[in-house]
Amino acid sequence: MRRMYINGSTTGYRRTYCRHTRTPTNSISRTFSEVIYSRGHRYRQPNSEPGTSITSHGRRPLVPPTVQQPPVNQDLQVEDIDFNVFNNSKNHVTDEYHISETARDLVVRRGQTFDITIAFNKKYDPKKDDLQLVFLAGDDPSPQRYSSYTHPVRQRRGKNGGMDNATRTRTYIRINTPLLFEENILDCAMCLLDRNKLAWTVRGDPVKVARKLSAITNSQDDKGVLVGNWSGSYHGGKSPLDWVGSVAILNEYFKTKQPVRFGQCWVFSGVLTTLCRALGIPARSVTNFASAHDCDGSISIDSFWSESGEPIEELNSDSVWNFHVWNDVWMARPDLPSGYGGWQAIDATPQEASDGVYCCGPASLEAIRRGEVNMPYDTPFIFAEVNADRVNWELNEVDETHNVGVERRSVGMRISTKLPKGRSGCIEHFCYDIQREDVTQMYKYEEGSNEERAAVLQANQNSSKKGLYDEGKISDVEFELVDKDTVPFGNDFEILLKIKNTSKEERTVSGCISTSSMHYTGVPANKIKNVELNAKKVKAKSEKVISMKVTFNEYLPQLVEQCHMKMSCMCRVLETKHTYVHQDTFRLLKPDILIKAPATGKIGQLIKANVSFTNPLPCTLTHCTLTVEGPGLQEPSVLKQSIVESKQTFMTTIEFLPRKVGVKELVVAFNSRELAMVEGSCEITVSA
Numbered sequence: 001m002r003r004m005y006i007n008g009s010t011t012g013y014r015r016t017y018c019r020h021t022r023t024p025t026n027s028i029s030r031t032f033s034e035v036i037y038s039r040g041h042r043y044r045q046p047n048s049e050p051g052t053s054i055t056s057h058g059r060r061p062l063v064p065p066t067v068q069q070p071p072v073n074q075d076l077q078v079e080d081i082d083f084n085v086f087n088n089s090k091n092h093v094t095d096e097y098h099i100s101e102t103a104r105d106l107v108v109r110r111g112q113t114f115d116i117t118i119a120f121n122k123k124y125d126p127k128k129d130d131l132q133l134v135f136l137a138g139d140d141p142s143p144q145r146y147s148s149y150t151h152p153v154r155q156r157r158g159k160n161g162g163m164d165n166a167t168r169t170r171t172y173i174r175i176n177t178p179l180l181f182e183e184n185i186l187d188c189a190m191c192l193l194d195r196n197k198l199a200w201t202v203r204g205d206p207v208k209v210a211r212k213l214s215a216i217t218n219s220q221d222d223k224g225v226l227v228g229n230w231s232g233s234y235h236g237g238k239s240p241l242d243w244v245g246s247v248a249i250l251n252e253y254f255k256t257k258q259p260v261r262f263g264q265c266w267v268f269s270g271v272l273t274t275l276c277r278a279l280g281i282p283a284r285s286v287t288n289f290a291s292a293h294d295c296d297g298s299i300s301i302d303s304f305w306s307e308s309g310e311p312i313e314e315l316n317s318d319s320v321w322n323f324h325v326w327n328d329v330w331m332a333r334p335d336l337p338s339g340y341g342g343w344q345a346i347d348a349t350p351q352e353a354s355d356g357v358y359c360c361g362p363a364s365l366e367a368i369r370r371g372e373v374n375m376p377y378d379t380p381f382i383f384a385e386v387n388a389d390r391v392n393w394e395l396n397e398v399d400e401t402h403n404v405g406v407e408r409r410s411v412g413m414r415i416s417t418k419l420p421k422g423r424s425g426c427i428e429h430f431c432y433d434i435q436r437e438d439v440t441q442m443y444k445y446e447e448g449s450n451e452e453r454a455a456v457l458q459a460n461q462n463s464s465k466k467g468l469y470d471e472g473k474i475s476d477v478e479f480e481l482v483d484k485d486t487v488p489f490g491n492d493f494e495i496l497l498k499i500k501n502t503s504k505e506e507r508t509v510s511g512c513i514s515t516s517s518m519h520y521t522g523v524p525a526n527k528i529k530n531v532e533l534n535a536k537k538v539k540a541k542s543e544k545v546i547s548m549k550v551t552f553n554e555y556l557p558q559l560v561e562q563c564h565m566k567m568s569c570m571c572r573v574l575e576t577k578h579t580y581v582h583q584d585t586f587r588l589l590k591p592d593i594l595i596k597a598p599a600t601g602k603i604g605q606l607i608k609a610n611v612s613f614t615n616p617l618p619c620t621l622t623h624c625t626l627t628v629e630g631p632g633l634q635e636p637s638v639l640k641q642s643i644v645e646s647k648q649t650f651m652t653t654i655e656f657l658p659r660k661v662g663v664k665e666l667v668v669a670f671n672s673r674e675l676a677m678v679e680g681s682c683e684i685t686v687s688a
């Protein structure tokens with residue numbers, strides 16, 4: 001917590017004595033908290049009893065009543081302070097913080113001025129009276145720790161403060177000062193820094209603050225905000241799919257001071273975005289599709305296969321997540337060469353330890369893009385997430401491995417963030433969210449370009465594995481495992497392998513096609529089906545298609561959260577010994593929730609929103625809930641719902657009273673035992 005004191009006294013007697021009595025000069029000090037909690041956004045000094053003075057020690061006689069003293073001039077005292085919360089909050093764009101909205105405290109931004117008005121008990125004379133502002137931070141502030149700062153207020157306007165109307169009893173002061181934090185989200189952010197003993201001397205360094213926040217957002221080794229859980233069992237907590245915002249999480253943590261259960265990557269990122277922004281660090285969530293997780297520092301994703309063509313999952317510690325969400329934060333990087341400031345990647349999801357702590361970043365996006373993985377912090381790991389090559393190794397019966405192929409364009413796709421307000425996007429064939437902004441080019445050069453390959457090769461120089469790019473001669477048999485983007489959840493689907501023999505001779509192909517469910521982290525879950533290719537003949541200059549059909553009843557019992565699937569194929573041409581290896585992931589597409597709500601509303605006036613979707617499954621949905629959240633519209637709530645029969649349309653109505661002015665987003669999520677994370681959102685413009 002930061003505090004500000006205002007000290008007033010007569011010039012010449014500050015920290016000295018009155019000319020006649022030799023008693024300490026009278027002064028008044030009040031904190032922001034005392035002012036706010038005494039009378040809203042104003043403070044008025046209570047009337048003093050005759051012969052007494054209000055000091056930090058309470059009321060006490062100035063002089064014994066029996067002693068005659070020469071008359072002295074009345075000392076300058078502060079009687080009233082107006083922090084102008086409404087106007088200052090508007091100017092600093094902090095008026096939507098709850099504590100500002102209720103005028104309980106003043107929240108201002110670093111490097112921007114704010115105004116206060118002080119009323120004294122007598123006319124203020126800058127030639128005779130001395131006025132000081134004292135800023136304190138932390139529980140034990142001191143100048144040596146840079147947590148205590150005293151600044152004299154002068155009539156001439158200066159860099160950190162100034163005044164006008166200097167000869168009146170009411171004085172206007174303009175101050176330029178660091179951020180002041182109080183209550184709820186702000187208090188939670190400061191509490192986290194305090195509990196983890198981040199020194200006040202480094203809290204002005206966004207590099208150190210961001211790195212610390214990436215550590216304390218997870219609870220892996222410091223009792224931070226969130227417990228990570230990817231097991232699929234969430235007894236004793238809440239499924240990560242049920243959270244629709246970070247406010248409920250931070251409020252629970254601040255109330256209990258215990259880690260909240262449970263989160264996964266998108267939840268960690270949402271909480272970290274809120275904490276960074278609350279502390280004045282510009283931040284955004286970033287989603288990377290086909291995100292690599294390199295466990296051994298090889299800056300490659302290594303997959304091991306048996307000679308029969310099946311993946312050896314117990315050796316495959318590296319993985320490619322279907323998607324992963326982290327954060328970008330904007331800051332200068334004086335610790336790096338010129339040109340490496342701006343957006344930096346940080347990640348609060350506890351994946352790999354960094355310097356013994358589960359934190360990640362900040363890593364310069366420019367360094368990642370260029371493959372300069374020697375720059376701090378955790379640049380090799382993040383480079384692998386967006387631009388690693390997948391390397392396939394075949395393990396023979398005597399445990400020897402050899403490289404059977406490198407896949408260059410399978411990691412780091414469609415890296416996305418949300419468009420800033422005021423900018424419009426467009427619907428794309430793979431994404432119907434018009435608020436998506438593609439930032440792939442900030443993380444990597446165009447896939448397959450000379451610059452991109454040079455960055456990969458430069459990063460490989462710091463790898464633990466060399467010689468990954470000797471892929472052998474081109475084969476005269478071409479393979480294609482037909483990619484799938486999505487499959488409607490509830491439908492059957494087919495996996496197709498196309499084989500084309502371009503030679504003038506017949507070729508013989510053996511191998512295996514398989515499919516399995518997987519966690520979104522790329523970790524295999526359950527096998528669903530596989531088809532073996534036993535010496536399939538492909539005639540010269542001809543093509544063959546191998547098909548594997550998977551039914552709803554085959555895959556439903558094997559699914560895990562979010563319905564991610566993986567298909568794998570390994571084939572060998574017996575005549576040429578050429579090996580083809582490929583893996584691809586896809587997702588079963590869920591229906592969208594349709595929300596019908598008014599486009600506009602007013603504070604305090606009831607709004608009704610109709611919510612609906614159609615159950616696409618050939619089975620009944622049970623244990624149904626609806627999670628609703630909308631900052632400024634609706635407090636987070638979970639509503640129990642009845643069962644939804646197969647092909648039936650689910651419909652319900654939610655009601656809420658808007659509390660804040662502006663464009664607000666209502667978020668709704670439906671969850672059941674059979675179908676989870678069916679989501680929808682809409683915007684409502686609220687006026688006073």
